[in-house]
Amino acid sequence: MRLHRLTVTAFGPFADTQVIDFDALSSAGIFLLRGQTGAGKTSVLDAVCFALYGGVPGARQKPGLALxxxxxxxxTLTEVTLDLTVAGxxxxxxxxxxxxxxxxxxxGFTTVKAASALRQHDATSGEWRALSRTHQEIGKEITELLGMSREQFCQVVLLPQGDFAQFLQADAEHRARLLGRLFDTRRFAAVEDRLAELRRGAEQQVRAGDERLHAVAQRIAQAAGPDGAPPLPEGQPGDPDLAPGVLAWAAVARSVAGERHDIAASxxxxxxxxxxxxxxxxxxxxxxxxxxxRFEETRRRADTLEESRAGRDEAQALLDADRRAERVQDAAGSREGAEREHEQAAAAHARARSALPAGLAEAGAEQLAAAERTARQELGALEAAGRAEARAAxxxxxxxxxxxQLRADEEAVRDAASWLGAWDGLRGRLQAGIDEAQQAATRAEALAGRLEPAVRRRDAARERDAAEREEAAALAG
Known part of the structure; x- marks a missing residue:
């Protein structure tokens, strides 16, 4: 940010309009605001802050203190105008x-509301272009360009008047409070408090973890027995050496338990x-x-079979004879069945021969086949003749x-010819009727034209007669 020109009117100790050309002052690279108390050094800085943020630093912004x-x-109205370059x-x-x-x-007096205006210089045309006239938009624009709020600007850029002299003369505690007020270190104090709270929470978690670790170690020692692990290390939950000691003890106990496990596994x-x-x-x-x-059982069964060999041979001979008899019996039964079937076939053949004509009763197979073909041909011819007869019907x-239909058509033709013969006479009569109707319509139109005047004359005559009667009645009265 670079300040070019500051114009103040009726602001602070300045009764009239005062112009400060910062470009001329900063030509040497640095300048100093110097003057007696009340000369307006702080008011210049207040005017810069007021132009940027619409307020002044510190306690001078309290209600009741007029600018x-x-x-x-x-x-003369109070007004501050600041010409500056920021963010290009x-x-x-x-x-x-x-x-x-x-x-x-x-x-009397009237109240003038606070007013703000923001313009930007156009380097191309050399003219000033209005941007905004609302406090909120101008404040937001300036804050975004500077990257600081009014409080931050007052703490970082402007040096609070009189506070550093008080700081140099104060004790350590008072300096800390003063620095905290000057630079708003409350957030750092809040961070410190938060860190302390986190530390206390961590200590509680460590103590709780040590307690759980010590309890687990005691259960391990109880499970291992008096000879299974060395004595537990001494210490209280929260001691920095407790957890490493317990972990080392647990490693030794684990090693001993591993050895005992290997021996037991072996x-x-x-x-x-x-x-x-x-x-x-x-x-x-x-x-x-x-x-x-099994050998004893097999030997007993062999002895038993040897003792029954003679009876078994006799039974086998009987079985073979029985099988031969069954085969002979089956052949005899088959022969009797064949004879019965032959007799039935011969009877059927005789019945079929008896049904044939006399000339074919003793014919052979070839003659019967030829007769069948002839009969089939004759049957086909008869069927064709039947179909032809049905089609003829x-x-x-x-x-x-x-x-x-032909007779009906001829009758219709005769009726049409008769009607056409009488058509000429009918047409003449119809045409004559049409002519008479047209003449009657013409006469009706003519009569209608004469009817209206006649009606008017009739109405006039009636009115005249009525008037004469009224006149006669009046004269008679």
């Missing part, structure tokens, strides 16, 4: 606070090996006993219907 100069003429833009901000001015032409494996050997030996003994029992019916 208007007490030495200004009643008709040449701007002009004009502000005036709420104030009293004399009423025009009357006694012993278990050896016991398992011996158990598997005993099981295998027992199974082998059981198999030998089973085979011996249908044709006769169609011919009869056509003859009937």
């Amino acid at each position: 208007r100069s007490d030495h200004a003429a009643p008709g 833009r040449r701007l002009e901000v004009t502000r005036s606070p709420a104030q009293q001015r004399p009423k025009k032409g009357r006694a 012993a278990l494996a050896e016991a398992g090996h011996r158990e598997r050997g005993a099981r295998a030996e027992r199974e082998a003994q059981r198999e030998v006993a089973r085979l011996q029992a 249908e044709i006769d019916g169609e011919r009869t219907e056509l003859e009937r």
Whole structure:
């Protein structure tokens, strides 16, 4: 941000319009505002802050403290105009606070509302272009361009008047409070309080974790027994050495437990090996006993079979004889069935021969086949003749219907010829009727034209007669 020109009117100690050309002052690179107390050094900075943010720093912004100069003429209005360049833009901000001015032409004062205006210089045309005239828009624009609020601007850019002298003479505690008030370190105090709160919470979590860790270690020691782990380390929850000591103790206890586990696992494996050997030996003994029992059973069955060999041979001979007898019996039964079927076929053949004509009763197979073909041909010819006869009957019916339609058509033709013969006379009569109707319509139109005047004359005559009667009655009276 670079200030170019500041114009103040009736502001602070300045009763009239004062112009400060910062470009001329800063030509040497740096300048100093110097003057006696009350000369207006702080008012210049207040005017800059008022032009930018519509307010002044510190306690001078409190209600009841007016920005208007007490030495200004009643008709002179308080106004501050600041010409500056910020973010590469040449701007002009004009502000005036709420104030009293004399009423025009009357006694008393009236209140003038606070006003603001923002313009931007157009380098191309060399003219000022209005941007906004509302306090909110101008304040938002300036805050975005500077990147600071009014409070931040007053703390960082402007040096609070009189506060540093008080700071140099104060004690350490008072300096801390003063620095906190000057630079608004409340957020840092809040951060410190928050960190302290987090530290206390972390300590509580650590203490709770140590308690859980110590309880777990005690359960481990109880489970390991007096010879399974070394003594637990001494300490209270929250001690910095408790957790590392317990973890080291747990590592030793784990190592001891691992060794004991390995020994137990080895012993278990050896016991398992011996158990598997005993099981295998027992199974082998059981198999030998089973085979011996099976051998004894087989030998007993062999002895029994040997004793019954003679009876078995005799039964086998009887069985073979019985099977041969069954085969002979089956052949005899088949022969009897064939004879019965032959007799039935011969009877059927005789019946079929008896149904044939006399000339074919003794004919052979070839003659019978030829006779069958001839009969089939004759049957086909008879069926064709039947179909032809049916078609002939249908044709006769169609011919009869056509003859009937022909007679009807001839009768219609005769009726039409008769009607056409009488048409000329009928047409003449109809034309004569039409002519008479047209003549009657013409006469009706003529009569209608004469009727209306006659009606008017009749009405006039009636009115005349009525008037004469009234006149006669009046004379008679």
